[in-house]
Amino acid sequence: xxxxxxxxxxxxxxxxxxxxxxxxxxxxxxxxxxxxxxxxxxxxxxxxxxxxxxxxxxxxxxxxxxxxxxxxxxxxxxxxxxxxxxxxxxxxxxxxxxxxxxxxxxxxxxxxxxxxxxxxxxxxxxxxxxxxxxxxxxxxxxxxxxxxxxxxxxxxxxxxxxxxxxxxxxxxxxxxxxxxxxxxxxxxxxxxxxxxxxxxxxxxxxxxxxxxxxxxxxxxxxxxxxxxxxxxxxxxxxxxxxxxxxxxxxxxxxxxxxxxxxxxxxxxxxxxxxxxxxxxxxxxxxxxxxxxxxxxxxxxxxxxxxxxxxxxxxxxxxxxxxxxxxxxxxxxxxxxxxxxxxxxxxxxxxxxxxxxxxxxxxxxxxxxxxxxxxxxxxxxxxxxxxxxxxxxxxxxxxxxxxxxxxxxxxx
Amino acid sequence: xxxxxxxxxxxxxxxxxxxxxxxxxxxxxxxxxxxxxxxxxxxxxxxxxxxxxxxxxxxxxxxxxxxxxxxxxxxxxxxxxxxxxxxxxxxxxxxxxxxxxxxxxxxxxxxxxxxxxxxxxxxxxxxxxxxxxxxxxxxxxxxxxxxxxxxxxxxxxxxxxxxxxxxxxxxxxxxxxxxxxxxxxxxxxxxxxxxxx
Numbered sequence: 036x037x038x039x040x041x042x043x044x045x046x047x048x049x050x051x052x053x054x055x056x057x058x059x060x061x062x063x064x065x066x067x068x069x070x071x072x073x074x075x076x077x078x079x080x081x082x083x084x085x086x087x088x089x090x091x092x093x094x095x096x097x098x099x100x101x102x103x104x105x106x107x108x109x110x111x112x113x114x115x116x117x118x119x120x121x122x123x124x125x126x127x128x129x130x131x132x133x134x135x136x137x138x139x140x141x142x143x144x145x146x147x148x149x150x151x152x153x154x155x156x157x158x159x160x161x162x163x164x165x166x167x168x169x170x171x172x173x174x175x176x177x178x179x180x181x182x183x184x185x186x187x188x189x190x191x192x193x194x195x196x197x198x199x200x201x202x203x204x205x206x207x208x209x210x211x212x213x214x215x216x217x218x219x220x221x222x223x224x225x226x227x228x229x230x231x232x233x234x235x236x237x238x239x240x241x242x243x244x245x246x247x248x249x250x251x252x253x254x255x256x257x258x259x260x261x262x263x264x265x266x267x268x269x270x271x272x273x274x275x276x277x278x279x280x281x282x283x284x285x286x287x288x289x290x291x292x293x294x295x296x297x298x299x300x301x302x303x304x305x306x307x308x309x310x311x312x313x314x315x316x317x318x319x320x321x322x323x324x325x326x327x328x329x330x331x332x333x334x335x336x337x338x339x340x341x342x343x344x345x346x347x348x349x350x351x352x353x354x355x356x357x358x359x360x361x362x363x364x365x366x367x368x369x370x371x372x373x374x375x376x377x378x379x380x381x382x383x384x385x386x387x388x389x390x391x392x393x394x395x396x397x398x399x400x401x402x403x404x405x406x407x408x409x410x411x412x413x414x415x416x417x418x419x420x421x422x423x424x425x426x427x428x429x430x431x432x433x434x435x436x437x438x439x440x441x442x443x444x445x446x
Numbered sequence: 447x448x449x450x451x452x453x454x455x456x457x458x459x460x461x462x463x464x465x466x467x468x469x470x471x472x473x474x475x476x477x478x479x480x481x482x483x484x485x486x487x488x489x490x491x492x493x494x495x496x497x498x499x500x501x502x503x504x505x506x507x508x509x510x511x512x513x514x515x516x517x518x519x520x521x522x523x524x525x526x527x528x529x530x531x532x533x534x535x536x537x538x539x540x541x542x543x544x545x546x547x548x549x550x551x552x553x554x555x556x557x558x559x560x561x562x563x564x565x566x567x568x569x570x571x572x573x574x575x576x577x578x579x580x581x582x583x584x585x586x587x588x589x590x591x592x593x594x595x596x597x598x599x600x601x602x603x604x605x606x607x608x609x610x611x612x613x614x615x616x617x618x619x620x621x622x623x624x625x626x627x628x629x630x631x632x633x634x635x636x637x638x639x640x641x642x643x
Binding site for chain 2: 115118119123126130134154157158161162163164165166167168169170177181182184185188216218
C-alpha cells in the first residue's frame with residue numbers, strides 16, 4: 036500500500052473508533068480508496084454502465100427506426116403521442132431504476148442519458164411534423180441548456196460529459212453561423228472566432244472546476260480541469276500558423292462600419308470577438324464564485340492563468356492579428372513547461388502527458404510547415420519519421436522520469 | 447422537495463418547450479390566412495434532421511428594379527416584410543417594407559416576414575435575397591421526390607408551398623403542392639405507378 040493509502044486507512048480506522056463509521060462502511064470505503072489509488076477503479080461497474088448505455092442506444096434507435104418506417108401511415112396526433120410517450124417513458128424508467136428503491140443506479144443513469152438524447156430527437160421530430168427550420172441552431176441551445184438540471188440532479192459524470200458535448204456542438208455551430216452573417220467576412224474571421232471560443236472554453240471549464248471543487252459536485256472538478264487543457268492548447272495551436280496570418284492578411288479595412296482601429300487589426304470583424312467575450316464573462320463569474328466560496332487558491336490561480344492567456348490572444352488578434360502566431364507559439368511553449376512542471380509538483384501524470392502531447396504536436400507541425408517545401412518527397416517522409424522516432428525515444432525516457440518524480444512528490 | 451418532484455421540475459421546461467412549439471404551430475395554422483407560394487425545390491439530406499425537400503420560395507429573390515422597396519435597402523440580416531398578392535395560381539411579391547404596417551389600409555394582399563440573406567451591393571446586383579424560414583418540407587426515407595424529374599417525364603413539375611400567415615407575418619407550412627395536388631396524394635399515386643411497372 037502507498038503512503039497516501041496507508042494514511043487514509045489510518046484516518047478511516049480512527050473514524051470507526053470514534054463511531055462515525057460502522058465496520059462495514061469503513062471496510063467498503065477503504066477497499067474503494069485502495070482500488071482508486073491503485074488505478075483499478077470499479078471495472079465491473081464501468082462495464083455494466085457501458086453495457087446498459089449500449090442497450091439504451093439500441094432500444095432508442097430501434098424505436099426511431101420503427102417510427103420512421105411507419106411515419107407516412109401515422110396521423111399528426113399519433114406522431115406527437117409517440118414522440119412525447121417514448122421520451123417521457125424513458126425518463127420515467129430512468130428515474131425508477133436509479134432512485135431508491137430502484138436499486139439499479141448505473142442502468143438508471145444510462146437510461147436517463149438516453150432520455151436526454153431523446154429530447155433532441157423529440158425537438159427534431161416536432162420540427163419535422165411542422166416543417167420548421169431556423170438559421171441559428173437554437174434547438175441545440177435549448178437541448179443542452181434544458182438538460183443541465185439533469186447534470187445537477189443526477190451528479191453523474193457521464194451525463195455531464197453528454198451535456199458538454201451538446202454545448203460544444205451548439206457553441207461552434209452558432210459561432211460559425213454568426214460569422215457567416217458578417218458583411219464581407221473573411222476566412223480569418225472564422226479562424227479567430229473558433230480559436231477564441233476554444234480559449235474561452237479553457238477558461239470557463241477551469242473556472243467551473245475550481246467552483247465545483249469544494250461542493251457536492253467535487254468529482255466534476257478533475258473532469259472539467261482535464262477538459263480545460265486540450266481546449267486551451269487547441270486554441271493556441273490553431274493560431275500558431277505563420278503563413279495563414281502573416282502572408283494572407285494583407286487587406287486591412289475591408290470589413291465595414293463596425294470596425295474599430297481598422298488600420299491596426301486589419302480585416303477582422305469586431306463581432307468575431309463576441310462569443311469569446313460571453314464565454315470569458317461566464318468564466319470570470321465562476322472564478323469569482325470559486326474564489327469566494329471554494330477558497331481553492333491553487334485552482335483559482337490556474338483559472339486566472341487561463342484567463343490571462345486567453346485575454347492576451349484576444350488582445351493580440353484585436354490589435355495586430357498578423358503577428359498572432361508569435362504569441363500563440365510562445366504561449367504553447369510556456370503552457371508545455373507549466374504543464375510538465377505542475378504535473379511533477381502536484382503529482383498529476385495527466386498534465387505531464389498533455390504537455391508531452393502538445394510538444395510532439397508543435398514540433399511535428401512546425402517541421403512540416405517550414406521544411407516540407409525544402410525537402411523532396413521521400414526525404415521529407417524519412418526526415419519526419421526520424422524526427423518523430425527521435426522525439427519518441429527522448430520523451431519516453433523523460434516521461435518515465437517525470438512520472439516517477441510526480442508519484443514521489445505525492446507519496 | 448422529494449426526488450420525484452425534482453425530476454418533474456427538471457423535465458417541466460423541456461415539456462413546456464415542446465408543447466409551446468406545437469401550440470405556436472397549431473395556432474398559426476388555425477388562425478393564419480392561406481397563401482400558395484411557388485418554390486424552386488431540390489432534395490438535400492441532413493444527418494440530424496433526416497430527408498427533406500428544400501423549398502426556397504420563388505419570392506426569395508426579388509428584382510428591386512421592379513418592386514417598390516425602402517431606401518436605403520435594409521442591411522444584411524435585418525427583418526423585412528414582403529407584401530404578397532394573389533396571382534393566377536400562386537401569390538406574387540408586390541412590395542418590400544421595412545416595418546409591418548399597423549393597419550394595411552387599402553393595401554391588397556398579406557405581409558410575409560423575411561430576413562435579408564445576402565449583403566446588398568447595388569453596384570453588383572439589383573437582386574435582393576430573402577429567407578422566410580419555411581424552406582423545408584420533410585418527407586420519409588422511401589418517399590418519391592418531386593424535385594427531380596426524368597427525361598421521360600412530361601416536364602419539370604410545378605411545386606408550391608401552402609402556408610398560413612399570421613398577423614405578425616410569420617408563415618407556417620401546411621402542405622406542398624405538386625402540379626396543384628397535395629404531396630401525400632401525389633406520392634401515393636407515384637408509388638402505385640412504380641408498383642404497377
